[in-house]
Each structure stands twice: as C-alpha cells, then as structure tokens.
Amino acid sequence: MIVAPLTASQAVQADSRADPLVDSRVDSVPGSQIKPLDALGSQIEALVKFVRAHPRLQVLTGAGVSTGSGIPDYRDSEGAWKRKPPVSHQDFVADPATRRRYWARSLLGWPQMASAAPNAAHAALARLEQAGRVRQLVTQNVDGLHARAGSSQVLELHGSIHHVGCMDCKAAYPRATVQTGLAAANPRFAALQGAAAPDGDADLEDSFEDFVIPACPACGGLLKPDVVFFGDSVPRDRLAGAWEALAQSDALLVVGSSLMVYSGYRFCLKAAEMGKPVAAINFGRTRADKLFALKVESACGPALQGLLERLDQG
Numbered sequence: 001m002i003v004a005p006l007t008a009s010q011a012v013q014a015d016s017r018a019d020p021l022v023d024s025r026v027d028s029v030p031g032s033q034i035k036p037l038d039a040l041g042s043q044i045e046a047l048v049k050f051v052r053a054h055p056r057l058q059v060l061t062g063a064g065v066s067t068g069s070g071i072p073d074y075r076d077s078e079g080a081w082k083r084k085p086p087v088s089h090q091d092f093v094a095d096p097a098t099r100r101r102y103w104a105r106s107l108l109g110w111p112q113m114a115s116a117a118p119n120a121a122h123a124a125l126a127r128l129e130q131a132g133r134v135r136q137l138v139t140q141n142v143d144g145l146h147a148r149a150g151s152s153q154v155l156e157l158h159g160s161i162h163h164v165g166c167m168d169c170k171a172a173y174p175r176a177t178v179q180t181g182l183a184a185a186n187p188r189f190a191a192l193q194g195a196a197a198p199d200g201d202a203d204l205e206d207s208f209e210d211f212v213i214p215a216c217p218a219c220g221g222l223l224k225p226d227v228v229f230f231g232d233s234v235p236r237d238r239l240a241g242a243w244e245a246l247a248q249s250d251a252l253l254v255v256g257s258s259l260m261v262y263s264g265y266r267f268c269l270k271a272a273e274m275g276k277p278v279a280a281i282n283f284g285r286t287r288a289d290k291l292f293a294l295k296v297e298s299a300c301g302p303a304l305q306g307l308l309e310r311l312d313q314g
C-alpha cells in the first residue's frame with residue numbers, strides 16, 4: 001500500500017482520538033521518509049552530532065533495550081506481533097479464568113524476570129545520565145532494569161512488574177512476596193517449566209481450572225500487578241510528569257521501541273507538536289519513522305556504546 005507521508009501536525013490530528021494502549025499495525029501508517037545511512041559508523045557520527053546539539057534529552061525506551069537481558073519482546077522487525085497479544089485489562093478484571101491463566105504463567109515467568117540483569121544498553125543509558133545529558137528516561141518496560149543499571153531519573157510509563165496492588169483496598173505488596181503465596185497455594189504449577197515470555201509471562205498451556213488465584217491478604221480483594229495492561233490507560237499524573245520533562249528537554253531520543261503502542265508513539269507526536277526533534281535507535285521499522293530527524297538502524301547496546309565512546313573522545 002502506498003500512502004502519501006503525513007506532516008507531523010496531520011499525524012497528531014489523525015492519532016489524537018486513539019486509545020492509549022491500543023495496538024496499531026505498522027502497515028496502517030505511511031512508510032519511512034528516512035533513508036538509513038550505509039554504515040553504522042556514519043549513523044553513530046550523526047547521532048553524536050544530534051546529542052551534542054541537544055544537550056538535554058528525554059529518552060524513551062522499549063522492549064529492544066531489554067532483549068539483551070533475556071527478556072523477550074512481542075514484535076518482529078516489521079512491528080507485527082510475533083506471539084499472542086498480552087492479557088487485556090478488561091479480561092483480567094472481568095474474567096476469573098483469565099486471572100488464573102495469568103497468575104499461573106506469571107508463577108513460572110517471575111523467577112526468570114527477577115533474575116534478569118541489566119545489559120550494555122542499560123549501562124550506557126545510565127552513563128549518559130551521569131554525564132548530565134538525560135533530563136528524564138521514560139521506559140515502556142516494566143522490568144526495573146534501568147534503575148538497577150544506575151539511572152535515577154526514570155519514569156516507568158507502564159508501571160513495574162515488581163509491585164502488586166489490591167484493586168479494592170489499594171494495599172501494595174512486593175511481587176516477591178506474592179510469589180511465595182502463589183507457589184504455596186499451587187504446588188502442581190510451581191513444579192512446571194515454561195520458557196520466558198514478555199513482561200514476566202511464561203509460555204505454559206495447561207488446564208488452569210484448579211489454579212488458586214491470590215487474594216489481597218488485607219481485604220480478600222483482587223490483586224493485580226502494578227502494570228498498565230493492554231487496553232488500560234497510563235495514569236494522568238504520570239503522563240503529566242513526562243510532558244513537563246519533555247518541555248524541559250531539547251530533543252527526544254527513542255531507544256529500542258517499535259512505538260506500535262500508542263502510549264509510546266504519542267511521545268513522538270508530542271515532541272513534534274512542541275517543535276522538539278526526535279532521533280531513534282531501533283533495529284527495524286517503527287510507527288514513527290516519518291517523524292524522525294535521525295534514525296540509527298542498529299541493536300541498542302552497540303549503538304549506545306559507540307555514542308558514548310565518541311562523546312568521551314570530546
């Protein structure tokens with residue numbers, strides 16, 4: 001399909017009615033206007049110039065930053081689903097069978113998520129912040145690895161898999177504590193194995209009928225990981241903090257995100273609206289290719305390390 005490229009303001013108008021965490025297929029938007037440069041070296045050189053020209057960055061990261069830590073992502077390099085879409089907020093809240101399946105798979109996926117370590121991309125972004133170049137790091141990841149790598153100005157846009165909240169009395173619990181209760185109540189499931197899946201999920205198909213869903217120890221209410229599930233919205237005050245930081249930044253740098261989810265894509269729209277240029281490091285197509293001033297087609301770790309080395313050289 002050939003579609004005429006939109007201007008930034010047209011794109012903002014076209015997307016302003018969309019729901020925050022709702023999927024958009026890449027083939028529904030215009031293709032890239034950015035022609036990738038030939039060699040990674042010259043792309044990094046352009047990125048160095050971009051970072052020097054825009055000393056205060058807001059950084060937006062996605063799943064591509066954490067794949068190097070063994071945490072799988074949902075999308076292929078064309079931005080299409082490569083596995084079943086994640087659980088939706090509506091199904092989780094309304095349907096006990098969905099909650100049984102979610103928690104059973106989470107019981108197996110959590111230990112793998114909890115033991116994941118930051119990789120070179122997380123480390124490089126922490127160093128970029130320490131060098132005074134990052135005003136705020138917004139992440140769509142829920143794994144907590146940016147903070148563990150040493151970044152301090154982190155906004156977890158979609159929350160954290162390390163925390164669980166009660167939807168009734170609002171009590172909060174560490175995920176590790178919930179894990180102990182899950183395993184004790186479900187010994188048959190605790191003995192199973194499942195490969196790591198995105199967001200602390202694991203690949204497990206079974207009959208989940210006999211799985212015991214955890215309840216809030218304080219009130220018996222419905223427990224939910226403190227993450228924004230698919231179909232839910234990012235809390236308003238969290239988003240307001242992100243826009244404030246973007247307003248105080250000179251540019252937006254997207255790292256490792258296909259931006260297929262609107263809550264990430266709208267950072268590029270907002271930057272365009274504010275007149276801030278956007279650069280991206282991503283291997284493969286993104287939903288915002290047409291909005292980038294610069295795109296580095298690369299895995300995140302090598303590109304960021306290359307950037308830091310050149311910046312260190314002065």
Ligand SMILES: [Zn+2]
Nearest residue numbers: 166169216219
């Ligand atoms: Zn409760």
